[in-house]
Amino acid sequence: MTTTHHHAHHFASANDEFEAAKQGMWVFLVTEVLMFGGLFVAYGIFRGLYPDMFHEAHKFLAVNMGATNTLVLILSSITMVLAVTATQRGRRDRAVLFLVLTFLLAGCFLVVKYFEYAHKFHEGLLPGGYFVNQELKDPKAPLFFSLYFVMTGLHMVHVLVGMGLIAWLFRRTARGEFGPQYYTPVELVGFYWHFVDLVWIYLFPLLYLVG
């Protein structure tokens, strides 16, 4: 059962509508880049000011966990691509399977993140004024953890939003609302999800692998 999608009355054709939605998503991602861009600039400035502190502080992050998460997200990007292709080819079962896999990988990312955060909290490696760790002596070190939490936190919010969107896609795919004729939401959420992964691919070396 495939329901046919009717394009909105103010577009000349379904293809126009698809193109408009795609352009809109690209513009939206540009705004996302600029939003994270602000944080990257702040990171760059403070790293330029206090390079030694950054080097010292990064040792307190769990590289293995960060690396695991990088791998998890890259895998989830691949499953997302497979879900989009499956939808385009009208293979609903495969599409559902890959959406579920993507969702589970995102969940896996969050579980790892939870353990990381819990450990930081336990060690008192907290942002700014709440920093109480005794081992890390550099007086500016709280700044590193402010940046760490804000950057990874904002990224995590994006992961959560992505999971919500994937769940929504799953529901609509299961109902048979997408197919070779209409798959705009699947493709656009795919864009979004790759963007979320891409941000992490920058965050990981910047925070965990300070040279």
Add this chain to the structure above:
Amino acid sequence: MHDYLTHTRGLRSWLTTLDHKRIGLMYLFTVLAFFLLGGVFALLIRLELFGPGRTIMDAATYNKIFTYHGAIMVFMVIIPAIPAAIGNFILPMMLGAKDVAFPRLNLASYYIFIAGALVASSALFLRGADTGWTFYTPYSIRTNTTATLVLAGAFIMGFSSILTGLNFIISIHKLRAPGLSWSRLPLFLWALYATSIIQVLATPVLAITLLLLVFERLFRIGIFDPAIGGDPVLFQHFFWFYSHPAVYIMILPAMGVISEVIPVFSRKPIFGYKAIAYSSFGIALVAFIVWGHHMFVSGQSELANFVFSLLTMFVAVPTGVKVFSWVATMYRGRIRFNAPMLYAFGFLQLFTIGGLTGVFLATLAINVHVTDTYFVVAHFHYVMVGGAIMALMAGLHYWFPKFWGRMYPEGPARVSFALLLAGFNLTFFPQFILGSQGMPRRYWDYLPEYTMLNRVSTAGSWFLAAGFVYAAVYLWRAMRAGEPAPANPWEANTLEWQTASPPPHDNFATAPVVTDWPYEYRDPLVPASASRSLP
């Protein structure tokens, strides 16, 4: 035959509408309600400054009042006024489209705006906010007022602005009527396009900045707090990276309105169409690389000051191109003195002063003395009120027949225009002098030698208030019971006039086709339908 106003009825049909025209009007009334509120705060500020020392309120209250005035006028009035209110109504019609590209997103951005406005306004009922609309750190971190709510509100409203900009960009790309090539695009749309690009590129940076400041207050993250090694001047860089382009979010659409009004009421093609269109982009581009001119005395390096001052000078070039072109458009025209044109005259007078004093401020040495004084206050009011609000008034009168299918009365419109122009100059011109004499801004109390000019300014504010109240009264009456308006009362060529007033729900009975540029005004009049292939 139903028009968009009678298409469906009831409050619910408005609150859940996807019709860009209704959403535009909902923005308009929301913006005007906040304009009233911000205006009351402005009157209170002027009243307090009627004399030195305490006049009607203490210093702490005064600091909150000017914060409310600034935040409301910037975030809830001027930024959404022309793009979100008038733009929403007019943009799809000028394109010859049935709606914006994403109607549901459009309604969502209205409600996001409302949500943000409510969050910000809730501070009024708690401990208020006294940071100034600029939220400079570290004061904004330390103040024990409820500044967090205002920050959160501005953060939320930012998304509304981003989504509106996104919607407009895609609409202009994808929904132009057949034959409406880029080189035939009305200048109001060029201006909205440039504005949308700024909204989309600059607002996310403000969003992250405000978010960091909220975290600063809630979790003491220290990025902007020198007590933890942070940098308070970094906040200013982030803030102005958005807020300087935001100034052009306020003025570019205003320039777009003026570019439509002047040719229509001069019965002549716009002078230098391409130059005006490109200059909007020139301004939008330069907007992103001049933010540092707000910070000449902030402690940034001399090199930065050198570069920012030099770049800022180049804002004046495209701005000048527009101003000269508008005046040249009037040359050998057949000029009608309807209210939109009067407001365009008012715009030109006030904006010229605003622009010229901008050159004073861009000049490094001059800036050092007059920055953070009443000179700056006067300058940005000349640009933002004299420019943006005068153009808003021009636009409200120009498109009034299209909004309501009724005409506004010309006589009262002239009276209110005279009151506004006189009141404006009386209020703000003395502030240039106060500033050059050294009276700093955001002063609750001042030295006795500044009394005279402050009194003149306060008296001016009453004329200004009277002008706005009077305009509200006759416009409200005309909306309910004005003369019925024809489809195209001004004999204008842009597409929104080639359909009924008020327009039907789907804007056009038959999809329009464009065969010429919009400024083909020949005299004696060639009927619009002759130069356009319309049924």
Add this chain to the structure above:
Amino acid sequence: MFEKIFNGDLPLKGTQVAGSWDSLYNFLVWLSVFFFLLVVGGMVIFAMKYRADRQGAKAKYITGSHLLEAVWIAVPTVLLLIIFAWGYNVYRTMTHAPADAYEVRVIGKQWLWTFLYENGRTTVNDLYVPMNRPVKLIMTSEDVLHSFFVPNFRVKQDVVPGMYTSVWFEPTMPGKHRIFCAEYCGTSHSGMIGQVIALEAAQWKAWSAGKEIGPVPQAGLELTAAEKAHSGAAGAVLTLAERGAKVFAAKGCAACHSIDGSARPGPTLKGVFGHEVEFGDGGRALVDENYLRESIERPQARVVKGFQPIMPTFQGLVSETELSALLAYIKSLK
């Protein structure tokens, strides 16, 4: 006439730089008048001449002129570059202090200025400097942003916590020049007013040596009768309360406390001595010497009901002698 309206009342020229500044400013004013007349004059003339109700009104079809456009791009560009260069030139003079400048350290805090001199003297709100000698201020803030602004010298510089900024000037006019805080800094921002006191050589020598100097007039003015009388001319002995009044003024107390019962951010001091006050936490106390001393040295300890705990500590900023004088003064405010 226009010039008179616009800048007939520019502040006094307290330095050489102020003169260069004024020339540039006047140039810009006249240039602006020219362009204003060009644009608005053109607009008015066209509006009158080509109005629709004139005889045989008919618009001419013109779409533009590349020549005109080239002119109004090129001419402003050249003018703007000249203005930029001129502005930068004056700015350099304003910001590059000579190497031999006399240095004073400045600390801004809500809502007063503290000045620390080479010879170890400290003053609040009154900055004593020699005339005709470059003075360089090295400034920082203890709390939030402030901005050091002397209109008579045409200089302004933000004062930023966590870093040093500097400003310099060479006073050429004796007397008191007003210092404003130009960066919004909270409740009493507009009360954060000090003065640069530019002294002639002899007076400066005396002041540097720690001696009392006579009254100094406002810049550009003669001493008023009141100032002469108030200072106890010819070395007349001041009462303790009169000395307290001077301390009160010099320490910037008036930014927050009135002496006539009017409302300011802090409680008025009129008639406060000997009366009972209620605190924010509900406690009460009689205002006596010890409570006042505590309020000056540890202001947050017991805050009067209805007021915010915003006063900074003055511990170490007032000597015992000054404190005694101050208390005598407050006691005298009936």
